[in-house]
Amino acid sequence: MEFMTAKEAAKQWNISQRRVAILCCENRIDGAEMLGKMWIIPKTATKPDDARSLRFQPLDNIAAKPFVKWAGGKAQILQEIRRLYPLGLGKTITKYAEPFVGGGAVLFDILSKYQLDEVYISDINQELITTYMQIQNNVAELISKLSLMEQKYLLLSDVERKVYYYDKRERFNALKTVANADAEVASLFIFLNRTCFNGLYRVNGKGGFNVPMGSYKNPTICDKNNLTSVSESLRNVRIVCGDYKNSFEFIDRNTFAYFDPPYRPLTSTASFTSYSQDGFDDEKQIELACFIKELSSKGAYVVASNSDPKNINESDNFFDNLYTSLSIARISASRAINSIGEGRGRVSELLISNYSGVRV
Numbered sequence: 392m393e394f395m396t397a398k399e400a401a402k403q404w405n406i407s408q409r410r411v412a413i414l415c416c417e418n419r420i421d422g423a424e425m426l427g428k429m430w431i432i433p434k435t436a437t438k439p440d441d442a443r444s445l446r447f448q449p450l451d452n453i454a455a456k457p458f459v460k461w462a463g464g465k466a467q468i469l470q471e472i473r474r475l476y477p478l479g480l481g482k483t484i485t486k487y488a489e490p491f492v493g494g495g496a497v498l499f500d501i502l503s504k505y506q507l508d509e510v511y512i513s514d515i516n517q518e519l520i521t522t523y524m525q526i527q528n529n530v531a532e533l534i535s536k537l538s539l540m541e542q543k544y545l546l547l548s549d550v551e552r553k554v555y556y557y558d559k560r561e562r563f564n565a566l567k568t569v570a571n572a573d574a575e576v577a578s579l580f581i582f583l584n585r586t587c588f589n590g591l592y593r594v595n596g597k598g599g600f601n602v603p604m605g606s607y608k609n610p611t612i613c614d615k616n617n618l619t620s621v622s623e624s625l626r627n628v629r630i631v632c633g634d635y636k637n638s639f640e641f642i643d644r645n646t647f648a649y650f651d652p653p654y655r656p657l658t659s660t661a662s663f664t665s666y667s668q669d670g671f672d673d674e675k676q677i678e679l680a681c682f683i684k685e686l687s688s689k690g691a692y693v694v695a696s697n698s699d700p701k702n703i704n705e706s707d708n709f710f711d712n713l714y715t716s717l718s719i720a721r722i723s724a725s726r727a728i729n730s731i732g733e734g735r736g737r738v739s740e741l742l743i744s745n746y747s748g749v750r751v
């Protein structure tokens with residue numbers, strides 16, 4: 392394929408070079424590639440219809456980023472996922488859904504780039520969703536609680552910090568049965584996430600959070616600026632606690648939906664599926680694939696991620712067989728959880744999509 396530079400495209404299309412770069416970032420020029428620091432564009436590419444999409448917001452407009460560390464977080468493979476954002480997102484595609492939202496790395500990326508008419512997020516983790524809702528509706532009280540905890544915690548000795556951490560963990564678990572405690576639940580959720588081991592969220596058989604204390608010297612417990620930006624960006628987002636299947640009504644032919652379920656474990660020892668009391672076994676992976684097929688029939692634009700069983704067993708075709716009619720891209724990621732052996736290293740992961748016109 393022959394390529395031209397952004398400068399050449401700008402001249403040919405009679406728009407600025409900066410505008411061409413923005414269109415490339417928006418994924419609206421099919422086949423455009425980043426080569427070093429410059430864009431190269433297929434010579435056959437044509438100028439998109441509406442070169443000045445009113446919906447596009449520059450990257451630096453809202454700087455919200457995930458407010459928790461989350462196992463399976465997508466920050467480090469965001470660049471690869473971005474390449475799959477469908478053409479027309481923020482234009483003809485006016486809705487976004489992320490039914491397994493977790494820390495929301497993709498959500499916040501999309502919210503900072505596109506103006507959408509409707510956005511839907513959900514997760515089965517009740518305390519995580521309470522925290523999203525508190526950030527949306529009660530951020531000032533949340534910041535004040537977190538700021539107090541941060542001031543106290545950072546002044547404590549190691550021994551005192553340990554007592555403080557386990558005290559807060561016990562209180563957090565006790566709050567499950569207390570009504571009207573959402574602000575406290577949210578502040579403890581963020582405190583524990585920032586100070587526990589590796590930012591994990593793991594529960595025991597009774598649903599109690601049981602992650603031990605981490606060893607951060609100077610953790611940021613109250614990131615006031617980011618919480619304020621997150622609150623702003625969530626203003627019109629529909630936040631739901633529950634199963635991903637509840638998103639069925641919302642998702643239609645104008646929706647881009649990103650599914651990031653708990654990954655299928657590569658080995659029995661590498662299993663990490665305890666974000667909640669209910670695991671996510673092969674039967675659930677199959678149900679999810681059926682759900683995605685139903686959404687495809689509605690005309691929705693769907694991307695899903697998962698682990699690649701071929702990291703361990705080249706002949707394991709679990710997902711290839713499950714998503715035969717969809718496109719499967721294999722990308723490389725560095726993972727601390729859900730990976731092989733020691734639980735660290737580079738592994739292949741799957742990005743599954745149900746539409747063409749993407750640049751994989």
Ligand SMILES: C[S@@+](CC[C@H](N)C(=O)[O-])C[C@H]1O[C@@H](n2cnc3c(N)ncnc32)[C@H](O)[C@@H]1O
Pocket residue numbers: 461462463464465466490491492493494495496497513514515516633634635636651652653654666667671
């Ligand atoms: C891999 S994580 C998502 C990570 C997220 N993309 C990020 O960047 O942080 C999977 C999430 O799915 C949630 N989950 C598990 N089972 C679910 C279900 N049946 N419906 C909705 N959410 C579920 C978990 O609580 C967890 O937050």
